[in-house]
Amino acid sequence: MRSLFKILTFTKELRGYYIAIVAASILTAIAALAVPFIIGAATDVVVDALSGARTESSAITAVLWLAGAFLAIEVFSTLISAIGGYVGDVMSARMRTILSTRYYRKLLSLPQSYFDNELTGTIVSRLNRSITEVTNFAKAFSNSFFTMLMTTVAVLVIAAWYAWPLALLLLIIFPIYLWLTALTSTRWQRYEAVKNEDVDTAGGRFTEVIGQIKVVKSFVAELRELTVFTRRYENTIRTTTSQSAHWHGMDAIRRGVMALIFFGIYAIIFTYTVRGAFTVGDMVLLVQLVAMARQPVTMMSYIVDSGQRAIAGSRDYFDVMAIEIEKEPALIEQARRPGGIERLDLRTIDGPALTFDNVTFGYDQDEDVLNGVTFSVNAGERVAFVGESGGGKTTLINLLLGMYDLRAGSITVAGRDVSTMSLLELRSQIGVVFQESSLFSGTIRENIGYADESATDEEIIAAAQKANAWDFIQKFSDGLDSVIGERGLKLSGGQKQRISVARAILKDPAILVLDEATSALDTRSERLVQAGLESLMENRTSLIIAHRLSTISTVDRIVTLKDGRVDEIGTPAELAESGGIYAQLLQLQEEGTKAAKKKLRIYGIER
Numbered sequence: 347m348r349s350l351f352k353i354l355t356f357t358k359e360l361r362g363y364y365i366a367i368v369a370a371s372i373l374t375a376i377a378a379l380a381v382p383f384i385i386g387a388a389t390d391v392v393v394d395a396l397s398g399a400r401t402e403s404s405a406i407t408a409v410l411w412l413a414g415a416f417l418a419i420e421v422f423s424t425l426i427s428a429i430g431g432y433v434g435d436v437m438s439a440r441m442r443t444i445l446s447t448r449y450y451r452k453l454l455s456l457p458q459s460y461f462d463n464e465l466t467g468t469i470v471s472r473l474n475r476s477i478t479e480v481t482n483f484a485k486a487f488s489n490s491f492f493t494m495l496m497t498t499v500a501v502l503v504i505a506a507w508y509a510w511p512l513a514l515l516l517l518i519i520f521p522i523y524l525w526l527t528a529l530t531s532t533r534w535q536r537y538e539a540v541k542n543e544d545v546d547t548a549g550g551r552f553t554e555v556i557g558q559i560k561v562v563k564s565f566v567a568e569l570r571e572l573t574v575f576t577r578r579y580e581n582t583i584r585t586t587t588s589q590s591a592h593w594h595g596m597d598a599i600r601r602g603v604m605a606l607i608f609f610g611i612y613a614i615i616f617t618y619t620v621r622g623a624f625t626v627g628d629m630v631l632l633v634q635l636v637a638m639a640r641q642p643v644t645m646m647s648y649i650v651d652s653g654q655r656a657i658a659g660s661r662d663y664f665d666v667m668a669i670e671i672e673k674e675p676a677l678i679e680q681a682r683r684p685g686g687i688e689r690l691d692l693r694t695i696d697g698p699a700l701t702f703d704n705v706t707f708g709y710d711q712d713e714d715v716l717n718g719v720t721f722s723v724n725a726g727e728r729v730a731f732v733g734e735s736g737g738g739k740t741t742l743i744n745l746l747l748g749m750y751d752l753r754a755g756s757i758t759v760a761g762r763d764v765s766t767m768s769l770l771e772l773r774s775q776i777g778v779v780f781q782e783s784s785l786f787s788g789t790i791r792e793n794i795g796y797a798d799e800s801a802t803d804e805e806i807i808a809a810a811q812k813a814n815a816w817d818f819i820q821k822f823s824d825g826l827d828s829v830i831g832e833r834g835l836k837l838s839g840g841q842k843q844r845i846s847v848a849r850a851i852l853k854d855p856a857i858l859v860l861d862e863a864t865s866a867l868d869t870r871s872e873r874l875v876q877a878g879l880e881s882l883m884e885n886r887t888s889l890i891i892a893h894r895l896s897t898i899s900t901v902d903r904i905v906t907l908k909d910g911r912v913d914e915i916g917t918p919a920e921l922a923e924s925g926g927i928y929a930q931l932l933q934l935q936e937e938g939t940k941a942a943k944k945k946l947r948i949y950g951i952e953r
């Protein structure tokens with residue numbers, strides 16, 4: 347029950363709606379309760395008229411008045427339930443909005459480590475399910491619970507007035523029903539959790555597969571994917587079979603017990619009437635009241651059922667909502683500082699532009715990926731990182747961007763410890779050109795402008811020109827308005843890269859991180875991308891994860907990594923002579939044999 351109230355308190359700004367719905371259901375309940383009295387009274391009038399105790403004309407006037415009262419009550423309750431229904435619809439639309447936006451806000455604020463362990467589709471599936479279940483429950487709860495409560499209390503009081511054994515029987519229905527339901531509930535919840543896990547996992551894979559449909563097609567893996575998906579859903583059939591058998595088996599027992607109690611109730615009403623303790627009108631009134639008391643029992647079933655679904659469906663949702671975030675999310679600061687943050691001029695700062703001092707780090711509980719890494723980069727310098735694949739180059743960048751907490755050591759940018767900087771402050775200074783295409787669906791203008799919402803067309807075009815992208819953009823019939831498909835699907839590899847370079851140019855960051863694309867572009871395309879990158883790196887402090895020796899040879903300094911530690915630091919000329927990793931790579935390139943190329947690839951060097 348606590349969990350159910352949690353759902354309601356989570357959306358407490360909808361209090362006004364809840365109160366309106368509760369008021370509507372109380373009024374509807376009162377109106378409904380008046381009807382048995384009218385019918386009971388009418389029955390007594392008819393019986394009196396038939397037995398000659400009342401004149402025909404006075405009886406007709408009385409029953410017509412009673413029928414008029416019935417009509418008035420019906421009109422009133424129709425009006426109230428129409429208003430209640432309208433408020434209920436608006437309430438669920440608002441609730442949907444609150445739940446979705448809060449979930450999205452939370453997700454956007456969670457650290458990278460959360461996303462490392464979750465599938466996109468699972469996150470989406472969880473959101474959809476929670477919202478549907480919670481909204482359904484809130485509607486059922488606010489619509490039925492109070493009507494049920496009112497009706498039950500009123501029926502009990504009226505029954506006690508007529509005959510206490512009747513009230514006693516009615517009273518025991520509810521605890522017995524709730525007890526029997528509680529017996530069923532725990533197991534039902536366990537089944538539901540298993541089912542949700544299957545649906546979420548299938549949903550996660552589904553999204554991944556559709557997102558990478560080309561890969562699936564190229565490996566002719568459609569059948570395999572479909573089989574895995576189908577298996578998950580077939581599991582849910584099995585789980586539902588056991589769950590439903592259990593639930594409905596228990597439901598049959600519940601109903602059986604209820605039937606026995608109602609047998610006792612009707613037996614009392616009829617025998618009391620035959621013995622003359624009740625008039626025929628009283629009997630009609632009580633029979634209707636008992637029928638009304640049966641309704642809450644059915645409603646209770648529905649509320650408990652949708653409540654269970656809401657609890658099970660929203661458990662993962664609330665688990666996500668409960669994750670504590672240590673650092674203030676960038677999102678909150680963005681709202682506070684809509685103007686953004688000024689770009690730092692690293693040249694005016696004493697000391698290096700950025701430093702890594704004894705940095706040790708590993709993912710989750712895993713071993714250290716980096717161990718005591720120390721180096722510094724001066725303002726305006728270009729530094730390349732070289733190391734075996736999986737050696738921790740990307741991890742260095744992740745740490746610089748404040749994506750994860752260090753195990754030991756510190757990182758400074760412009761003399762300030764990164765851990766003391768807000769995420770907005772830090773990330774505003776760093777521009778990243780990712781190795782993978784990292785564009786969004788939408789137009790070219792939106793994609794370049796992603797770096798700066800307020801950028802004018804002139805600024806976007808200037809960035810595109812510097813990135814060597816303007817020529818091809820101009821050739822598209824829609825120019826900047828060309829739609830590029832999901833993740834830039836409609837662009838070539840080189841075009842995608844030039845758009846992302848243009849985006850980084852528009853951001854104009856103090857520090858640039860370049861994860862050079864490994865995908866081989868043709869020479870012309872590569873020259874164009876390279877020229878774009880050159881203008882991006884101009885006058886900027888740049889960190890490069892290079893996949894071409896030609897790129898590495900043009901940097902100011904190289905940092906080589908080995909076993910999670912810095913092996914050497916020096917200019918390309920120095921390291922070419924030192925006999926270390928870079929010198930070996932140069933030699934391998936010179937050899938040019940198949941074996942040499944294979945070894946180069948271990949270092950992520952494509953050419």
Ligand SMILES: Nc1ncnc2c1ncn2[C@@H]1O[C@H](COP(=O)(O)OP(=O)(O)OP(=O)(O)O)[C@@H](O)[C@H]1O
Nearest residue numbers: 462709715733734735736737738739740741742950
């Ligand atoms: N999100 C993550 N969670 C757990 N382990 C990770 C994560 N990202 C990377 N790793 C591990 O950390 C190590 C370093 O990975 P990293 O991506 O930094 O290497 P890299 O040098 O950039 O490799 P490459 O040149 O192949 O891109 C690898 O062993 C990798 O398996």
